[in-house]
Amino acid sequence: MLKLFLFLNFLTIQINAFSQCIEREKITYGGDWHSGYVDVCPTYEFAYGGDTSKNWNFLDDPIDITQVAKMVMTVKNYVEQKIKSYAGETFYSRVKFNSVEIAYPQDIKKFIDSGRQDDFKKTCAAKFYFYYDFMPDSLMPYHMGIAVDTHGKIISPFEFPSKAEYKPIDTNYSYCKLLDIARKVKSDIEPIKEIQFQYNDKGKHFYWLIMQEIKNEKEGLNYFYEVEIDAANLTKTKLIKTKTFIVY
Numbered sequence: 001m002l003k004l005f006l007f008l009n010f011l012t013i014q015i016n017a018f019s020q021c022i023e024r025e026k027i028t029y030g031g032d033w034h035s036g037y038v039d040v041c042p043t044y045e046f047a048y049g050g051d052t053s054k055n056w057n058f059l060d061d062p063i064d065i066t067q068v069a070k071m072v073m074t075v076k077n078y079v080e081q082k083i084k085s086y087a088g089e090t091f092y093s094r095v096k097f098n099s100v101e102i103a104y105p106q107d108i109k110k111f112i113d114s115g116r117q118d119d120f121k122k123t124c125a126a127k128f129y130f131y132y133d134f135m136p137d138s139l140m141p142y143h144m145g146i147a148v149d150t151h152g153k154i155i156s157p158f159e160f161p162s163k164a165e166y167k168p169i170d171t172n173y174s175y176c177k178l179l180d181i182a183r184k185v186k187s188d189i190e191p192i193k194e195i196q197f198q199y200n201d202k203g204k205h206f207y208w209l210i211m212q213e214i215k216n217e218k219e220g221l222n223y224f225y226e227v228e229i230d231a232a233n234l235t236k237t238k239l240i241k242t243k244t245f246i247v248y
Contacts, residue, residue, distance in 0.1 A: 021176040022192060024139075030198040030209070031143030033131055037156060038101050038147070041124035042111040046072065047099035058114045062099050072100060072128065079130055079146050082154060088163035091134070096141075098131040126155060134160060136169045136231065140197045142206070165204040167232035173208075177234075182210040182227040185237050189225060191215075197231070206231040219248050 047062035056063050065072065076097070084092040103124040126147035133141035147156035161167075175195060182189050193213035199206050208229040214222045223243050230236035 021179055022195065026192060026194045027139050027175060028194045028196055029141045029143060030196045031134075031141075031159065033143045033145050037126040037145075038103050038124055038129045041103040042105060042108045043101040043103050043124075043129070045099050045101050048097075050099075058111060065100070068102065072102065075128055075148055075152055076100065076130065078152065079148065079154065083132070083146075083158075086158055086162055087160055087166055090168055091160065091163070091166045094135050094169075095144075096133045096135055098133055100131065101129040103127050125149075136171075136197055136206070140195075142197050142199065159201060160199060161204045161206075167205060169206065169231050170234050173234060178208050178210060178229060181229055181234060181237060185227045185239050186212075186225050189227060193224075214244070217246065219246055222246055 044056050044058075045062040046065040046068055048065055050062035050064040051057060051060070052064045052067075054067075080092075080095075080097075083095060103126065105124060127150045128148040130146040130148070132144045132146065134144060135141055142160075144160060145156065146154060146158075149155050178195065179192065182192075189210065189212050191213040193211045196209040196211065197206065198209050208231055210227040210229070212224040212226065214224045221243060222245070223241060226240045226242055228238040228240065
């Protein structure tokens with residue numbers, strides 16, 4: 001009971017820590033899980049603690065991964081070893097498995113008959129698509145997707161740095177501190193739309209992205225600012241003026 005109390009107290013302190021300077025819903029995510037490798041295929045999603053029913057669903061929560069353990073665990077272990085050997089132990093210590101989609105082209109009729117409106121195709125680029133998060137903290141995930149073909153070969157590029165390129169995250173930050181840094185770069189950066197954690201593949205580094213909410217939004221061309229803060233060195237910043245076209 002004491003452990004539960006301490007945990008809830010810690011959670012309350014953590015929530016208050018960022019709610020004083022930014023709303024929780026504005027702390028979003030970075031990376032991309034929309035790959036195209038299995039998007040048009042009939043797939044089921046599996047995760048730890050998922051639905052244990054033998055009647056697999058098409059739209060709802062993930063299915064318990066233990067139902068396909070024999071098929072997927074060897075591949076999962078292989079993928080995770082590849083991530084670890086490529087990016088190193090320090091990086092891998094912050095990687096969290098989320099779920100895996102498995103293509104079942106033989107079940108295409110079941111998916112169509114279920115009423116799904118997707119334009120399903122029998123040919124899938126991948127057999128497995130693994131969803132992982134790199135976590136700089138407990139609130140902010142950086143999404144990483146790994147596609148594996150029917151032969152057990154990884155066919156998607158790694159969108160994270162190699163062991164030689166990875167620079168450990170400077171953990172001496174808070175979301176309030178990131179906002180203070182952004183204000184020094186651009187004094188009128190507020191109101192803030194969201195904070196993301198992103199990866200620059202060209203520069204091989206992670207960064208915090210502070211996005212300004214569009215002021216006086218109008219139909220047509222709109223401008224707003226973004227501040228990039230190097231996640232490994234919080235003193236390195238970059239101001240970007242961005243444009244977007246809005247149609248009502």
